[in-house]
Amino acid sequence: MRGIAVLGSTGSIGCSTLDVIRRHPDRFRVVALTGGTNRARLEAQASEWRPALSVLAADPDSDRRLIEVATRPDVDVVVNAMVGFAGLEATLAALAAGKRVALANKESLVVAGELVERARVAGGGELVPIDSEHSAVWQCLVGHGGRASRLILTASGGPFRQWSADRVANATVAEALNHPTWRMGNKITVDSASLANKAMEVIEGHFLFGVPYQAIEVVVHPQSIVHAFVEFPDGSVLAQLGFPSMELPILYSLSYPERWTDPGVRRFDPVAASALTFEPVRVDVFRAFSAGVAAGVAGGTAPAVFNAANEVAVARFLEGRLPFGRIAATIETVLERHRPGPQESLAVVQAADRWGRAEAEAVIG
Numbered sequence: 001m002r003g004i005a006v007l008g009s010t011g012s013i014g015c016s017t018l019d020v021i022r023r024h025p026d027r028f029r030v031v032a033l034t035g036g037t038n039r040a041r042l043e044a045q046a047s048e049w050r051p052a053l054s055v056l057a058a059d060p061d062s063d064r065r066l067i068e069v070a071t072r073p074d075v076d077v078v079v080n081a082m083v084g085f086a087g088l089e090a091t092l093a094a095l096a097a098g099k100r101v102a103l104a105n106k107e108s109l110v111v112a113g114e115l116v117e118r119a120r121v122a123g124g125g126e127l128v129p130i131d132s133e134h135s136a137v138w139q140c141l142v143g144h145g146g147r148a149s150r151l152i153l154t155a156s157g158g159p160f161r162q163w164s165a166d167r168v169a170n171a172t173v174a175e176a177l178n179h180p181t182w183r184m185g186n187k188i189t190v191d192s193a194s195l196a197n198k199a200m201e202v203i204e205g206h207f208l209f210g211v212p213y214q215a216i217e218v219v220v221h222p223q224s225i226v227h228a229f230v231e232f233p234d235g236s237v238l239a240q241l242g243f244p245s246m247e248l249p250i251l252y253s254l255s256y257p258e259r260w261t262d263p264g265v266r267r268f269d270p271v272a273a274s275a276l277t278f279e280p281v282r283v284d285v286f287r288a289f290s291a292g293v294a295a296g297v298a299g300g301t302a303p304a305v306f307n308a309a310n311e312v313a314v315a316r317f318l319e320g321r322l323p324f325g326r327i328a329a330t331i332e333t334v335l336e337r338h339r340p341g342p343q344e345s346l347a348v349v350q351a352a353d354r355w356g357r358a359e360a361e362a363v364i365g
């Protein structure tokens with residue numbers, strides 16, 4: 001029995017993780033659950049799973065208790081399914097304590113990829129992806145010498161894939177939340193509509209697999225069946241396929257290096273999946289994508305500032321206070337004003353995050 005902590009258990013990935021664990025009761029003991037503000041759901045989960053600890057971010061002393069959850073001796077696996085910058089400290093603490101971190105919180109790697117890698121090496125922890133594209137890359141790499149010459153991540157293209165730039169600029173909240181292939185939390189759903197999410201995934205891929213930015217490409221694939229392609233030095237290309245569902249990547253992050261039978265995972269059917277199509281990203285329309293990748297390439301504190309500006313802009317958009325088109329414009333303006341420095345410490349990254357948020361608020365007005 002492995003002890004598991006689910007951070008962000010009340011969210012989309014958190015609930016899917018508990019659905020997967022429910023089908024493998026002999027393998028896991030749920031030691032801790034944490035949520036943000038949804039007290040009723042956390043209490044319902046706690047009464048089902050009887051964890052030693054459950055923590056709500058809205059409660060007093062929650063920061064310290066979150067770190068306690070991530071580092072407890074009886075926790076072997078930490079599933080980080082929190083959203084946003086808030087997930088970073090738990091990722092660092094769990095890796096420094098030698099845990100396996102099954103990472104859905106891609107923001108951890110976006111804002112502090114270098115620090116995350118340092119914490120992993122120092123603590124002997126293990127970092128495994130839950131994000132479907134990165135799970136796909138990982139599954140292709142296992143057993144193939146681990147060396148990729150090129151990664152091609154797929155993107156659904158989101159609800160505005162074929163829209164004109166003018167129409168995208170004035171898209172409503174309901175339209176942005178109407179994702180064609182995935183059901184996810186609101187923040188990542190908006191990020192998928194702006195393609196900021198795909199820029200984050202390029203940065204995530206760079207740090208997870210040590211692949212240089214110029215060897216990471218993105219292609220739009222509206223059916224979301226092929227999750228990523230991996231090219232090897234000899235030119236051979238492998239891909240991982242499946243109907244869009246996060247349960248398989250979650251399962252693999254828990255079962256690795258084994259593969260477990262799971263009746264809850266929908267079996268693949270090539271006829272039902274066809275046809276599979278691929279097209280380029282419209283970088284002129286989806287400017288948050290280009291801005292995010294450029295921040296990743298600039299490195300240091302730039303990706304933390306990109307993330308901070310995006311988090312603020314998305315929150316304002318969801319409140320109905322910012323047009324969709326101004327999400328990318330806000331990110332661009334804040335990044336233009338930023339002078340990136342090295343990613344020296346958590347304090348430096350936190351300061352960059354605070355600066356990026358304040359600048360974004362000022363730009364939005």
Ligand code: NAD
Nearest residue numbers: 008010011012013035036057082083086104105106184185
């Ligand atoms: P969500 O909004 O449904 O859930 C987020 C969880 O984090 C909730 O439990 C919430 O209570 C908690 N939380 C939010 N703010 C918090 C704070 N300040 N302190 C503590 N807890 C807080 O989001 P989601 O869709 O489950 O996504 C979670 C993460 O997984 C994100 O980083 C997202 O990019 C990534 N991800 C999600 C999917 C998906 O299919 N949903 C796929 C790939 C990656």
Ligand code: MG
Nearest residue numbers: 131132133201
């Ligand atoms: Mg993804």
